[in-house]
Amino acid sequence: MIVVTIPKFTSIQIYPPRNHTKDRHPRRTYLVLSSEFSHSEPTSIAHEAKRRCDCFDIYKETVPYAEAWSWQKSIVKERKALIEQDEDCSDTLIILQHHPVYTLGTASTEKNLNFDISDAPYGVYRTERGGEVTYHGPGQLIMYPIVNLRYHKMDLHWYLRALEEVVIRVLSNTFSIKAFRLEGLTGVWVGDQKLAAIGIRVSRWITYHGLALNVTTDLTPFQEIVPCGIRDRRVGSIKGVLRDHVSCDEYGKAKMHLSDEQLVDITHKSLVKEFCKVFQVEICHRPIPMQMFSQGKLPTLATNENIS
Amino acid sequence: MASRLWASRAASYLRISTTFNRSFSTVLKDLKYADSHEWVKVEGSSATVGITDHAQDHLGDVVYVELPEVGAAVTQGGSFGAVESVKATSDINSPVSGKVVEVNEVLSDSPGLVNGSPYENGWIIKVELSNADELKSLMDADKYSKFCEEEDAKH
Numbered sequence: 001m002i003v004v005t006i007p008k009f010t011s012i013q014i015y016p017p018r019n020h021t022k023d024r025h026p027r028r029t030y031l032v033l034s035s036e037f038s039h040s041e042p043t044s045i046a047h048e049a050k051r052r053c054d055c056f057d058i059y060k061e062t063v064p065y066a067e068a069w070s071w072q073k074s075i076v077k078e079r080k081a082l083i084e085q086d087e088d089c090s091d092t093l094i095i096l097q098h099h100p101v102y103t104l105g106t107a108s109t110e111k112n113l114n115f116d117i118s119d120a121p122y123g124v125y126r127t128e129r130g131g132e133v134t135y136h137g138p139g140q141l142i143m144y145p146i147v148n149l150r151y152h153k154m155d156l157h158w159y160l161r162a163l164e165e166v167v168i169r170v171l172s173n174t175f176s177i178k179a180f181r182l183e184g185l186t187g188v189w190v191g192d193q194k195l196a197a198i199g200i201r202v203s204r205w206i207t208y209h210g211l212a213l214n215v216t217t218d219l220t221p222f223q224e225i226v227p228c229g230i231r232d233r234r235v236g237s238i239k240g241v242l243r244d245h246v247s248c249d250e251y252g253k254a255k256m257h258l259s260d261e262q263l264v265d266i267t268h269k270s271l272v273k274e275f276c277k278v279f280q281v282e283i284c285h286r287p288i289p290m291q292m293f294s295q296g297k298l299p300t301l302a303t304n305e306n307i308s
Numbered sequence: 309m310a311s312r313l314w315a316s317r318a319a320s321y322l323r324i325s326t327t328f329n330r331s332f333s334t335v336l337k338d339l340k341y342a343d344s345h346e347w348v349k350v351e352g353s354s355a356t357v358g359i360t361d362h363a364q365d366h367l368g369d370v371v372y373v374e375l376p377e378v379g380a381a382v383t384q385g386g387s388f389g390a391v392e393s394v395k396a397t398s399d400i401n402s403p404v405s406g407k408v409v410e411v412n413e414v415l416s417d418s419p420g421l422v423n424g425s426p427y428e429n430g431w432i433i434k435v436e437l438s439n440a441d442e443l444k445s446l447m448d449a450d451k452y453s454k455f456c457e458e459e460d461a462k463h
Contacts, residue, residue: 106374107371107392130393130395130397154459154462155366156366156393156396156398159396160394160396200395200396201390201398202396203387203399204344204399
């Protein structure tokens with residue numbers, strides 16, 4: 001396990017830099033350096049068997065959007081068939097990254113694109129998820145949970161809050177970054193920056209699409225859109241938040257010597273852990289079905305077993 | 309049973325309060341209801357379909373309604389459109405089978421009618437029924453009210 005090197009001193013509060021013009025809470029503390037890597041242990045429910053969640057984890061791979069989208073839909077179709085036969089026993093979680101792409105939701109307006117859709121810098125997909133336009137690209141971890149809300153809570157608001165909770169805990173427990181929700185602006189915020197965007201589709205209580213968390217993402221492509229239709233706030237990344245605050249540190253020794261790859265690794269591990277805790281599921285890693293992807297798209301995969 | 313325990317454990321562990329509303333939602337007597345929270349009003353061989361007060365209440369503010377094409381076929385239990393609210397788009401399923409003869413175009417500009425007037429101005433499609441027998445499998449107002457109470461009580 002990679003451990004973040006953090007100097008040993010008691011918690012200090014770091015206030016945002018003074019030129020943080022858009023910060024509406026100038027005294028809000030949103031990064032606290034603590035003296036050790038913090039963990040929160042779950043409340044023990046050892047007597048309860050947790051619902052199984054099959055995890056297709058290709059978090060280091062950048063996958064074409066169309067392939068992943070079609071994969072999700074095929075899983076949803078299978079799940080609905082299982083529900084008809086009363087055999088739906090497990091949820092699914094897909095974790096991956098995407099090649100650069102813009103995606104729109106059902107109600108998205110092209111007014112939130114700062115380019116002509118016929119001359120777009122990257123592919124643009126109009127999808128069946130909720131939410132406005134967003135960008136996906138390398139360095140951004142995507143989670144597509146395909147859960148049957150009948151086994152969790154048949155409440156879309158709960159589900160959205162739960163997805164936010166996963167990310168909030170990752171940021172807090174792993175990076176000591178204080179992130180929060182904003183009522184009416186679904187997603188996860190640090191200061192005035194949105195680090196995670198969420199948009200879902202629900203069909204017969206089966207969810208798909210999900211969340212996108214900027215870890216080391218190049219945020220430049222977000223300038224070509226009005227992300228999520230929100231004009232007066234910014235998009236951020238974990239790397240950006242850490243870099244801003246480490247450079248502010250008056251003690252000078254709090255340097256984060258983490259490569260982008262390490263940052264993605266740490267975030268991924270934490271995302272899986274917090275997802276399991278929030279949704280009370282037990283992850284069961286599954287090999288990726290090769291027929292779901294074109295040949296040569298995922299050269300690093302070592303297996304070509306089919307899902308059983 | 310186990311699923312209820314999972315859900316309640318998860319909710320209490322998260323200590324998340326939901327927008328869950330225990331107040332009584334309106335249920336109209338002369339309509340039929342599907343367990344996916346759509347209503348149907350039958351007049352001869354044609355039917356008007358929408359989502360119930362209970363459904364719109366749980367969804368929150370509807371920002372978009374995806375309508376089918378006039379002439380499209382619908383089947384009982386099959387999805388024919390979608391409603392979007394709070395970053396979540398949900399299927400709307402047809403309580404009856406038949407052909408779409410009219411869609412409520414007003415919803416394109418005023419999706420909020422689904423919230424404000426779910427049984428009247430917020431109607432979604434009109435269908436020419438292909439099988440009136442299907443109505444027998446739907447719930448009446450009393451059964452639907454009870455169904456909603458039981459569903460809400462589970463979570």
